[in-house]
Amino acid sequence: MLDYVLVNRKFRSSVQDVRAHRGATGGIGTDHHLFRAKIRLHLKCRRKTEKKYRLRLDQSKLTDNCLVSAFQIDLANENKSIRRDNKTLSVNEKFTNFVNSVLERGRHYFGNNKSIHKGGKEWFTPELKEIVDKKAKAYVDWQLHRSTTNENKYRNRYRTLAKIVQNKVYARQHAYWEELSIDIENAVKVHDPTTTFQIIRRLRGNGQSINRMAVQDKNGLTLTNSKDQLNRWKEYFDEMLNVDTTINEQVLQQIPSPTLHDEELSRQDAVPTVDEVVKAIGQIKNKKAPGKDDVPAELLKAGGHYIAEWL
Structure with a gap:
């Protein structure tokens, strides 16, 4: 920093020493002075908790x-x-x-x-993961050798691996959809709708979005405003769950x-x-x-x- 040092109030007590070096900038023709601050920070150690994974069965x-x-x-x-x-x-x-x-x-x-990718893609195989990791490592090597004599070497290696990954991913996705199509076709031929709809639901994802569900009021008119839809849901559950009842103690005592x-x-x-x-x-x-x-x-x-x- 030049001329002064800005310190947050939180770390004000951590500043141990501040000195000005007047001769450090004399050779560049400026009227500023170089300041040096010595700060001591106490970093908290965060304990690593052991993550418990549930048993996945085949x-x-x-x-x-x-x-x-x-x-x-x-x-x-x-x-x-x-x-x-x-x-x-x-x-x-x-x-x-x-x-x-x-x-x-x-x-x-x-x-x-089976090795499962973080994104949860079924077509992502361990072979693809291995080549993707190689591509990522090649990219890091390329960035580390920027502006050096070996930059072209690492850049070409990264581009080659990127092209290989692109071709392999395309081929694997094509084969994956072919396999699913064959499974659905075989299930239809043997009159097994359960397996067919299981595959379709798995491909569809988590199900229908709530925002796209049509909500009607008591008169049958469709509500388009989200606030009106929430009020209608509130009114519906309030009428369904909160029922006025009267309890007769004499009747309860007569139950054997x-x-x-x-x-x-x-x-x-x-x-x-x-x-x-x-x-x-x-x-x-x-x-x-x-x-x-x-x-x-x-x-x-x-x-x-x-x-x-x-x-």
């Missing part, structure tokens, strides 16, 4: 009977070893061992090892309370059998978000009786 591996059998046998052996070695564990410790064992073996047998026989109570209080646990696991829906333990329903179903016995 649905095609879950239908492989060999992998499912190996998964079940491995779980059975692990359950026997844990029961033999750790007989004094608490319930929470046993459940933690169960979750860790299921997730570890599920990742080993049914984990999805259900009573259970001793036999039914003993049946409900009994420890569930393995078959009942297997039946309950089979009723869980697939492709749903797992609970706090991050164990998906597909892994529980793949374990069969071995999972039920462990539970």
Whole structure:
């Protein structure tokens, strides 16, 4: 800085020394003086938090009977070893061992090892990612060698890789759409509309935009203003959810309370059998978000009786 130094109030106490060098600018014929400021900053260290990733399953591996059998046998052996070695564990410790064992073996047998691009493009393959990374590195090398004797060399290398990436991306996109067209055509031929519409919905994206949905008032007139549409939604839910009701306490007291026989109570209080646990696991829906333990329903179903016995 020349003549003076501007310091923010936040860093005013960080300035340790300011000096003027009067002879530093004497050779260039100016009446300004060079100032030097010494500042000491204390930077805060931000702790890196470990990001937890959920288990991604390959649905095609879950239908492989060999992998499912190996998964079940491995779980059975692990359950026997844990029961033999750790007989004094608490319930929470046993459940933690169960979750860790299921997730570890599920990742080993049914984990999805496919590399997925950050943008989520299905046609983006690992081969394309490798060549794109090479192109990015070539561009950085070109920028680092600007105004040098090797600039033409790195520039030509970058342009060559950029052309290769362009051709490969075009070819891969063309092949990708051809594959999807064949899948849709085959699904239509075998009268499988479910698969057809699944592919179409996947290609369409997240669904219809709310801003494009037509909203009508009570008289059937279409509302075009966003403010009027929000007021109409508010009015609709207010009328639907806020219903005036009157409760008669005498009527509530006349409702008989259900009573259970001793036999039914003993049946409900009994420890569930393995078959009942297997039946309950089979009723869980697939492709749903797992609970706090991050164990998906597909892994529980793949374990069969071995999972039920462990539970």
